[in-house]
Amino acid sequence: MSAADHVDADDPEVAAILRETVQLVERAGGHLDPGVTLVERDHDLHLEVRNPDSEGGERIVVPERVLVPEEAWTDPDAVRELEPDTRRAHELVDQLFRHCRKIERFAPLSPRVAASSDPDLVTALASTRAQPAESIPVDPVRAFLGSRAIHVRRAEPPAGRIGVLMPVVDLANHHPDAEQFSISRGALSITARPTGVWPEFAVRYAWSRDALDLAIWFGFLHEGTRTANCVPVRIELPHDLVLQVDGRRPRQQRPPSIRPIDDGIAIADVQFRDDGASASETYLGMAVTAMLVERGTSAQEAGTTAARVVEQVVDRNVEIYSDVADVAAAGGSPAHQLVADAARLNVAVLSNRR
Numbered sequence: 001m002s003a004a005d006h007v008d009a010d011d012p013e014v015a016a017i018l019r020e021t022v023q024l025v026e027r028a029g030g031h032l033d034p035g036v037t038l039v040e041r042d043h044d045l046h047l048e049v050r051n052p053d054s055e056g057g058e059r060i061v062v063p064e065r066v067l068v069p070e071e072a073w074t075d076p077d078a079v080r081e082l083e084p085d086t087r088r089a090h091e092l093v094d095q096l097f098r099h100c101r102k103i104e105r106f107a108p109l110s111p112r113v114a115a116s117s118d119p120d121l122v123t124a125l126a127s128t129r130a131q132p133a134e135s136i137p138v139d140p141v142r143a144f145l146g147s148r149a150i151h152v153r154r155a156e157p158p159a160g161r162i163g164v165l166m167p168v169v170d171l172a173n174h175h176p177d178a179e180q181f182s183i184s185r186g187a188l189s190i191t192a193r194p195t196g197v198w199p200e201f202a203v204r205y206a207w208s209r210d211a212l213d214l215a216i217w218f219g220f221l222h223e224g225t226r227t228a229n230c231v232p233v234r235i236e237l238p239h240d241l242v243l244q245v246d247g248r249r250p251r252q253q254r255p256p257s258i259r260p261i262d263d264g265i266a267i268a269d270v271q272f273r274d275d276g277a278s279a280s281e282t283y284l285g286m287a288v289t290a291m292l293v294e295r296g297t298s299a300q301e302a303g304t305t306a307a308r309v310v311e312q313v314v315d316r317n318v319e320i321y322s323d324v325a326d327v328a329a330a331g332g333s334p335a336h337q338l339v340a341d342a343a344r345l346n347v348a349v350l351s352n353r354r
Contacts (some may be wrong), residue, residue, distance in 0.1 A: 070163030107140030175202035216341035230270035
């Protein structure tokens with residue numbers, strides 16, 4: 001089938017950009033399921049699948065050579081170093097979103113851009129993350145492209161994760177029940193379908209995005225998001241020990257990492273869920289209990305202390321997220337309200353854990 005068969009756009013110029021994007025992906029060795037359609041209505045973009053009942057097979061395959069690396073949107077000189085197909089993919093992504101006026105509409109409403117002009121909100125947000133407040137971007141174009149970028153897993157050597165802009169796949173919206181993509185055999189592929197969102201085709205942007213992450217970095221909330229990532233917390237324990245919760249944003253579903261520090265332990269990648277027992281609570285409690293028992297505390301007393309420590313961690317998170325919600329709500333803009341709603345959702349999740 002031709003590239004035109006994959007495109008359903010009201011705007012002729014957008015249709016031309018989408019057709020060339022499909023051609024570029026297929027020329028590079030990629031594949032689109034015959035039922036996949038790139039849709040544009042009133043400058044809004046999404047993916048649809050016309051045959052949602054079909055099972056198996058890779059719906060979309062985008063070769064790695066046309067995935068635009070993150071250096072290309074942070075360093076203009078890096079664009080000139082790209083291979084021709086990758087550079088053209090970069091140009092098409094830029095043309096598409098500029099023509100749809102998404103960047104100019106995004107700028108005044110982006111929570112990140114709004115936050116950058118409100119020092120109090122920046123301070124509150126920075127207190128919920130390991131990275132400094134200065135890392136919240138203020139350039140609207142880079143902020144927009146950064147919000148579209150996805151860090152994907154490599155399933156084969158060289159292992160690790162890379163940040164990319166993704167032709168075709170970039171049009172898919174987020175759904176927490178959808179499949180997350182990974183790179184294997186030199187291509188990014190999507191196989192599984194999400195639930196309850198057909199005919200729209202969705203993907204999962206990350207394993208463990210909480211409400212505030214989605215609001216600040218992507219500019220939306222989803223009712224299915226029921227996770228709160230932990231803020232940095234430092235708690236004094238018996239025997240002059242310290243528990244340091246680093247509060248890094250988890251990048252995938254995994255147990256918290258635990259490492260020794262001079263006067264205690266530090267735990268990273270902590271998150272809380274309200275859909276059952278939180279693995280992070282379990283690991284926090286086990287780590288504190290083990291450390292206290294090692295210093296001579298009875299197992300029963302250590303367990304009781306660990307339970308109180310978990311409560312302190314949750315209480316501190318509730319306090320911080322509540323402050324973020326209050327400061328953001330006072331901002332008045334739709335973006336500030338989005339941040340406030342996201343922070344309140346985190347408070348609700350954490351409150352269910354107490």
